[in-house]
Amino acid sequence: MDSYNQFKMNNKIPKVTLPLVVIGIVFLVILFKSTVTIGSGEAGVLYKTLGGGVVTNEPPMGEGFHFVAPWNSVFVYEVRQQSLEEKMQVLSSNGLEIKLDASTWFQPKYADLGKLHKEKGEEYIERLLKPAVRSAARAVVGRYSPEQLYASKREAIQKEILEETQVLLKNQYVQVNEILVRDVSLPTTIKDAIERKLRQEQESLEYEFRLTKATKEAERQKIEAEGKARANTILSQSLTDKVLKEKGIQATVELSKSSNAKVIVIGSGEEGMPIILGNN
Structure with a gap:
């Protein structure tokens, strides 16, 4: 122990x-x-x-x-640039539902980070950014028809949504750098109708082009024919018997100078023009 x-x-x-x-x-x-x-x-x-x-x-x-x-x-x-992916359902100018797929590039303003935390909190993306982007998208898309949205207005939509969002977030300590519209989806029936209309417009333009081309070609041929007719008229009026006889004499002289074998008969014919007989 x-x-x-x-x-x-x-x-x-x-x-x-x-x-x-x-x-x-x-x-x-x-x-x-x-x-x-x-x-x-x-x-x-x-x-x-x-x-x-x-x-x-x-x-x-x-x-x-x-x-x-x-x-x-x-x-x-x-505080780096971040990306927010949003899929939204908005209405066009005529009340049709449009599906919009967009990306928002954003970042908090560095100098105002304390104010952002105090006034908006860590959930500022859900509380502040998403509602602003959705509201801007609804306002902008509502100005356009489905045909405009489908055809050629995507770049304009992007720019307008960005501007609307920046206005909504002014003095809210968040900087939105860019909004990219990746896809605009229309109802299938509307999309098919727009595509048919676009095809018909294209066919109509093609027909008008062919018709215009044919009309211009007919006009060209008419002008060409009229020109030839006027030329023939002028030529017929200028070709007198003396001119023709002189041309014949010139042709005979040129032929006589040729080395090919020939027989020249002087003073033959109704007008006294030479007749040349020979071979090559």
């Missing part, structure tokens, strides 16, 4: 060691609570529990390692 008691006494933790262990643990907890690491593309909003709440009059905490008082908190936000 004496040996056992002696062993217990030799291995007993000194009384001074226990408080040191407790103090060390408390220190580690405080140290852990007093540091925060903010990642790449992020920023932190400081909340002072004993000092007025959310800090809005100072720049956000940047990337890296920071010490904060253990009774304070840091709320981390992504």
Whole structure:
């Protein structure tokens, strides 16, 4: 028994060691609570529990390692450009349901991150951004007919939705950089009707083109025929007997100069023109 008691006494933790262990643990907890690491593309909003709440009059905490008082908190936000994918059902100008598939590129305004956290909270995308985009899309699409939406108005729609959204989010601490309309889906019956109408318009334009071309060709042939007729009339009026006789003499002279074998009978014929007999 004496040996056992002696062993217990030799291995007993000194009384001074226990408080040191407790103090060390408390220190580690405080140290852990007093540091925060903010990642790449992020920023932190400081909340002072004993000092007025959310800090809005100072720049956000940047990337890296920071010490904060253990009774304070840091709320981390992504400040890089982000993308919000939205599928919406909106109405056209004539009340038809249109399905719109769009992407919104946005980011919180860095300098106003404290105000965004204080006034809108961490759920600002659901509370603020989505309703603004949907409202802008409804307003813009409602100005157009299905034919316009289907044919050639996508770029105009994108621009107008962006402008409407930026107006709605003015002074709301969120920056909307771009809105891309990926797809505009119409009801099948409306889409088929529009495609038929477009085909008919194309066929009509093609027919008008062929008709115009044929009309121009007929006009060209008429002008050409009239030109030839006038030329023949002028030529007939200018060809007198003397002119013809002179032309005949010139032709005879030229033929006589040819090296080919020939027989020339002078003064033959009704008009006294030469007759040339020969072979090549």
